[in-house]
Amino acid sequence: MHDRERQLAVLREELSFLERGGYRSGPRYPWRPKFVFEDSPTCVNLRTTEDRGACGNCVLMDFVPEDNRQTRFPCRHIHLTDKGETLNAFYEWGTEEELESALRNWLKQKIKELEFGEKARSQLA
Numbered sequence: 334m335h336d337r338e339r340q341l342a343v344l345r346e347e348l349s350f351l352e353r354g355g356y357r358s359g360p361r362y363p364w365r366p367k368f369v370f371e372d373s374p375t376c377v378n379l380r381t382t383e384d385r386g387a388c389g390n391c392v393l394m395d396f397v398p399e400d401n402r403q404t405r406f407p408c409r410h411i412h413l414t415d416k417g418e419t420l421n422a423f424y425e426w427g428t429e430e431e432l433e434s435a436l437r438n439w440l441k442q443k444i445k446e447l448e449f450g451e452k453a454r455s456q457l458a
Contacts, residue, residue, distance in 0.1 A: 340392045341447045343375045348440040350374060351433065366429070369420050369436055370408040396443070413439040 347370070350356075355374075356367045370376055370393060377391050388394060388407050401410035409420040413435040423432035 336392075337447055337450060340395065341444065343392045344440055344444050344447070347373055347375050348437070348444065351437060351440065356433065357429075368406075368409075369432065370411075371406065411439075 350373050356369060356372065371378070373379070375393075377388065389402070391408070393408050393411065394402060396411045397407040398410055398412070401407055404410060409424070412419055413423070418427075418435060420432070423435065427435075
């Protein structure tokens with residue numbers, strides 16, 4: 334499991350990137366839409382042009398269901414909603430607005446959970 338402080342920092346950075354329109358501005362690859370997490374500054378493979386690094390080093394892996402951790406793009410399997418909707422699901426049938434809304438809600442919820450956990454641990458110390 335990854336360090337909670339690192340997770341919190343990455344999730345905050347991801348939320349900031351989303352709020353600044355990071356997935357809508359300046360396409361990294363002009364021939365395709367941006368992929369959530371993969372085209373974010375938080376991705377361990379963002380600047381990789383050849384062999385991808387191990388996604389297992391990414392702090393988001395703790396949010397990927399166990400049976401999806403060996404897939405080529407594990408972060409696409411993170412459940413963003415209570416219904417279990419993933420990035421892959423939104424890529425298949427959702428709109429960009431629906432995806433960004435679900436992502437924003439998920440990020441805020443995870444940040445809140447991690448912050449609450451940090452506060453609880455500091456009060457016990």
